[in-house]
Amino acid sequence: xxxxxxxxxxVLALFTSLAQAGLPLWGASRRHLGLMEAGRGAAxxxxxxVAFAFAALxxxxxxxxxxxxxxxxxxxxxKPLLYQFTGVWGNHEGSMLLWVFILTLFGAAVxxxxxxxxxxxxxxxxxxxxxxxxxxxxxxxxxxNPFLRQVPEPANGQGLNPILQDPGLxxxxxxxxxxxxxxSVAFSFAVAALIEGRVDAAWARWVRPWTLAAWCAxxxxxxxxxxxxxxTLGWGGWWFWDPVENASLxxxxxxxxxxxxxxxxxxxxxxxxWTVLLAxxxxxxxxxxxxxxxxxxxxxxxxFAVDPMRGTFILLLLLVAVGGSLTLYAVRAPAxxxxxxxxxxxxEGALVLNNLLLSCAAATVFLGTLYPLFxxxxxxxxxxxxxxxxxRTFAPLMVPLxxxxxxxxxxxxxxxxxxxxxxxxxxAFAAALAVILVGLYATSGGPVLAVLxxxxxxxxxxxxxxxxxERLRLFRASAHDSWRRARGLPRxxxxxxxxxxxxxxxxxxxxxxAFEQERIDVMxxxxxxxxxxxTLAFQGMEEEQGPNYSADRGNFILRRDGATVAVMHPEKRFxxxxxMPTSKTAIHTNLLADFYLALGDPDGKGGWTVRAYWKPxxxxxxxxxxxxxxxxxxxxxxxxxxxGAAARARRAAPIAAPVGE
Amino acid sequence: MTRKxxxxxxxxxxxxxxxxxxxxxxxxxxxxxxxxxxxxxLHADGVRDGVRVRIxxxxxxxxxxxxxxxxxxxxxxxxxxxxxxxxxxxxxxxxFREGQGVMVEGKLARDGTFHAESVLAKHDxxxxxxxxxxxxxxxxxxxxxxxxxxxxxxE
Numbered sequence: 001x002x003x004x005x006x007x008x009x010x011v012l013a014l015f016t017s018l019a020q021a022g023l024p025l026w027g028a029s030r031r032h033l034g035l036m037e038a039g040r041g042a043a044x045x046x047x048x049x050v051a052f053a054f055a056a057l058x059x060x061x062x063x064x065x066x067x068x069x070x071x072x073x074x075x076x077x078x079k080p081l082l083y084q085f086t087g088v089w090g091n092h093e094g095s096m097l098l099w100v101f102i103l104t105l106f107g108a109a110v111x112x113x114x115x116x117x118x119x120x121x122x123x124x125x126x127x128x129x130x131x132x133x134x135x136x137x138x139x140x141x142x143x144x145n146p147f148l149r150q151v152p153e154p155a156n157g158q159g160l161n162p163i164l165q166d167p168g169l170x171x172x173x174x175x176x177x178x179x180x181x182x183x184s185v186a187f188s189f190a191v192a193a194l195i196e197g198r199v200d201a202a203w204a205r206w207v208r209p210w211t212l213a214a215w216c217a218x219x220x221x222x223x224x225x226x227x228x229x230x231x232t233l234g235w236g237g238w239w240f241w242d243p244v245e246n247a248s249l250x251x252x253x254x255x256x257x258x259x260x261x262x263x264x265x266x267x268x269x270x271x272x273x274w275t276v277l278l279a280x281x282x283x284x285x286x287x288x289x290x291x292x293x294x295x296x297x298x299x300x301x302x303x304f305a306v307d308p309m310r311g312t313f314i315l316l317l318l319l320v321a322v323g324g325s326l327t328l329y330a331v332r333a334p335a336x337x338x339x340x341x342x343x344x345x346x347x348e349g350a351l352v353l354n355n356l357l358l359s360c361a362a363a364t365v366f367l368g369t370l371y372p373l374f375x376x377x378x379x380x381x382x383x384x385x386x387x388x389x390x391x392r393t394f395a396p397l398m399v400p401l402x403x404x405x406x407x408x409x410x411x412x413x414x415x416x417x418x419x420x421x422x423x424x425x426x427x428a429f430a431a432a433l434a435v436i437l438v439g440l441y442a443t444s445g446g447p448v449l450a451v452l453x454x455x456x457x458x459x460x461x462x463x464x465x466x467x468x469x470e471r472l473r474l475f476r477a478s479a480h481d482s483w484r485r486a487r488g489l490p491r492x493x494x495x496x497x498x499x500x501x502x503x504x505x506x507x508x509x510x511x512x513x514a515f516e517q518e519r520i521d522v523m524x525x526x527x528x529x530x531x532x533x534x535t536l537a538f539q540g541m542e543e544e545q546g547p548n549y550s551a552d553r554g555n556f557i558l559r560r561d562g563a564t565v566a567v568m569h570p571e572k573r574f575x576x577x578x579x580m581p582t583s584k585t586a587i588h589t590n591l592l593a594d595f596y597l598a599l600g601d602p603d604g605k606g607g608w609t610v611r612a613y614w615k616p617x618x619x620x621x622x623x624x625x626x627x628x629x630x631x632x633x634x635x636x637x638x639x640x641x642x643x644g645a646a647a648r649a650r651r652a653a654p655i656a657a658p659v660g661e
Numbered sequence: 662m663t664r665k666x667x668x669x670x671x672x673x674x675x676x677x678x679x680x681x682x683x684x685x686x687x688x689x690x691x692x693x694x695x696x697x698x699x700x701x702x703l704h705a706d707g708v709r710d711g712v713r714v715r716i717x718x719x720x721x722x723x724x725x726x727x728x729x730x731x732x733x734x735x736x737x738x739x740x741x742x743x744x745x746x747x748x749x750x751x752x753x754x755x756x757f758r759e760g761q762g763v764m765v766e767g768k769l770a771r772d773g774t775f776h777a778e779s780v781l782a783k784h785d786x787x788x789x790x791x792x793x794x795x796x797x798x799x800x801x802x803x804x805x806x807x808x809x810x811x812x813x814x815x816e
Contacts, residue, residue, distance in 0.1 A: 235752040344670055356675055360682040367686060371694075382697035382795075384715060386766075389693035393686050520752070522731035572755075581755045600731055600753060609731030611752060 003068055006056025007147035010097075013049035013104070014137040016042050020107070020130030024123035028195075036123035040111040043126050046133060047108035054088075054101045057146050061088050067153040070094065070146040076159035076577060078548040086169040087160045092294060092310075093146035095173060099290070100136045102174070102181045107133060110185060110210075117206060124192035125185070132184055135317045143310045162549070162575040162582045168228035172221060176248060179218020180286040183255055185210040187283035190276045191325055194332040199272040204265035207279065209641045211262060215255045216632035222248050223625035234583040234598040236516070236613045238621060241390040246369040247289030253362035254282040257355045264348050268340040268413060271352070273333045278355070280329060284322045285362070291318050292369070346416040350408030357401045364393040402456045402507065405500055406463025410470070424470065428462035443515070450514035453507055461504035468497045495635025499628045506624025512593075512617020520600070522607045532614035534595065535559045541608065549573045551584070554599055554608065558588060570599045591619050695766055700743040703769070710769045713778075716745060717764040725759050738763060738775075749777035 020042035027035025057070075061084050066072040074091040075084055089095040107129040114122045140146075189207045193199045225248065230238040239245065258278045264271045291314045342348040368385045375383055406428055410421040422429075432455040439451035469475070471489055472482045517532045525540040539555035556568040571584035588595040593616040600609025697715045698706065708714055721744055724737035733750040736759075747765055757763065757780060767777035 234755070341667065344667070344674070352671065356678050360678060364682065364686050368690070371690070384695045384697065384766075385690070386693040386695050386713065389689045392689035392693075393682070396685055397682065520730070520732040522729060583755055601727075603727070603729065603731065607731075609753075 017133040025127040039126035043111040047104040128188035176221030182214025190279035257358040432459040447514040453511035457507040491638040499631030502627030509621030
């Protein structure tokens with residue numbers, strides 16, 4: 001019964017979403033306040049209904065209701081409760097429901113927090129959100145309905161893919177979707193602004209926090225996915241330039257650009273047209289990502305099932321959303337008048353450079369990811385684009401970007417003094433040079449590029465700290481004065497410094513992987529191997545029984561200079577239901593380096609293939625990502641999003657809402 | 662500086678960057694496109710040795726030889742009609758087994774052996790890489806299965 005109610009709620013949600021798409025738009029054009037306000041109610045209703053449907057599906061999973069086809073295909077009574085719960089989105093239908101759930105969550109959040117928006121703008125934003133929601137609800141109901149029943153009810157389900165039976169499933173998809181779907185708000189704001197023909201500083205103030213929130217979530221989501229792949233696949237890679245990873249990286253790159261260009265709109269009233277375009281592109285790339293992952297055109301662990309109907313439907317949604325918004329852009333963008341002038345060497349100029357490099361990077365990733373699909377579609381040969389392509393195009397674009405990260409914040413708005421900025425960066429330059437020289441000396445004959453990357457990281461980190469110190473007048477004013485300035489410094493400024501430092505930390509992690517050491521060997525119980533100054537002793541294997549698998553568990557002792565560092569237990573698991581083996585790696589970390597251990601196959605004579613890796617600095621990749629996201633959150637907590645925007649809203653009100661309030 | 666001239670600089674700067682990026686991209690792309698072949702096509706097309714390609718098919722039953730170092734293996738990839746000798750040294754995926762679908766990336770040596778640099782084995786019983794499935798369908802060695810899913814491993 002609950003399942004039918006969930007199904008019913010989902011159908012109702014389609015209608016409230018349609019109402020949300022239509023009524024406020026009509027109201028805004030007729031300047032009818034009541035109709036505009038209806039959008040808010042519809043947004044709350046859509047959210048409540050989808051939340052109910054989602055809860056109904058979760059209930060079906062947790063109670064193992066195998067009369068529901070989706071549950072029977074993806075769950076099993078032996079599965080631990082956590083995976084019965086997270087398995088809800090470990091399949092196509094459930095993950096699409098999660099997608100729409102988050103979309104309506106954002107719609108309701110705009111309706112809830114949008115008090116300071118002019119009513120007409122809010123109405124239009126909600127309407128665009130409603131259109132996206134309607135499209136995806138229709139998609140779920142027509143092609144991917146998770147509530148379909150089957151008769152007769154099977155005795156048990158088919159279980160969840162063992163690879164997905166991992167705590168990572170609880171966090172990675174929801175965070176990723178919060179990011180993907182969060183960009184829909186920026187998109188809706190952009191389309192609403194195009195309909196109104198007005199983009200100003202206030203608009204940028206409203207867009208920026210939503211973009212920031214989505215960006216933070218996407219950063220964490222991507223980092224978690226990378227970490228999951230790292231510890232689960234058993235050979236310690238953390239980024240594979242896999243099309244599915246690229247699908248999440250593209251909106252991240254465009255979103256990062258958007259984050260920066262919105263600053264220019266807000267502070268200087270320039271780059272308006274470009275920012276609107278970027279907002280459209282960012283969400284379009286999220287949709288492309290959804291299409292790539294969900295349509296089954298790609299071969300990947302994320303592609304749950306292939307159904308041509310689904311691919312066509314998402315492609316259609318994509319065409320309507322991207323085509324429609326770009327057409328609107330072509331018609332209305334010329335009306336967006338450019339504002340403040342600026343010289344090429346200025347803060348604005350630096351942010352333009354940031355945008356240029358990030359969009360180019362997104363474009364190369366886009367090309368490399370979609371080229372094989374394009375070639376296949378026109379009947380060409382089946383090809384794949386190898387990872388060296390991405391390394392060769394992506395890395396050269398990141399070098400000037402990192403160089404600019406330290407300089408940009410030191411330039412003044414409108415007309416900057418490059419020479420002055422560079423002079424103030426002498427400490428950063430000295431630090432980078434020192435790191436490179438020491439690095440080259442210490443790793444003579446080692447990877448030179450990695451050492452240069454460390455130098456870049458030092459440049460970014462010290463440059464960021466220099467800018468921060470200048471703002472506090474550290475060492476130049478009294479300590480008391482600096483403290484007063486630190487307290488007065490806006491959170492957004494703290495956030496920027498923090499995010500840029502996070503970037504430097506992550507770059508160290510990327511470069512550190514060049515120094516990893518690897519040993520693959522067959523080990524007999526009682527034997528040991530030496531790697532990177534450690535001794536790894538193999539004590540033996542024991543059998544272990546998990547809830548829905550059996551495992552061979554290795555006992556290893558990691559020693560350094562005779563002292564025990566860690567006891568490690570990598571496992572080889574076998575899931576009888578799916579007849580599928582998986583590896584469970586053992587990782588010992590001190591947050592600066594990982595010792596990574598995975599089991600291969602037994603040799604049949606008591607020995608086991610063991611893969612041991614020493615991975616210096618690799619944990620910094622994820623620590624850096626967390627620091628970046630934390631910087632985003634700091635910036636999000638800036639009070640100007642709440643205080644300043646309301647003040648401007650009142651000034652903007654006469655144009656946007658001539659109807660009496 | 663006038664508004665027009667500033668815009669001109671901005672556009673020129675943008676175009677210059679775009680030009681450099683396009684050049685880089687095309688250069689990198691020309692080197693890194695790996696064409697997929699079935700073993701039959703590999704023989705028929707006369708693929709030059711030293712060109713990086715992907716081949717896919719089934720691991721021929723009885724062909725797998727494991728060296729004692731735990732990372733070097735030799736096997737044959739077949740599409741039912743033709744088979745190719747493959748050798749590989751590196752991380753062997755969990756699901757690599759005889760009789761199962763596999764996709765390998767690497768280069769053909771002069772003696773006709775394929776030196777694999779990475780091995781992708783199919784992901785579970787139901788799933789198989791799409792290219793492998795299509796290749797097997799062509800030679801009639803296809804059994805009905807579901808979606809293509811693969812996890813990979815590299816050296």
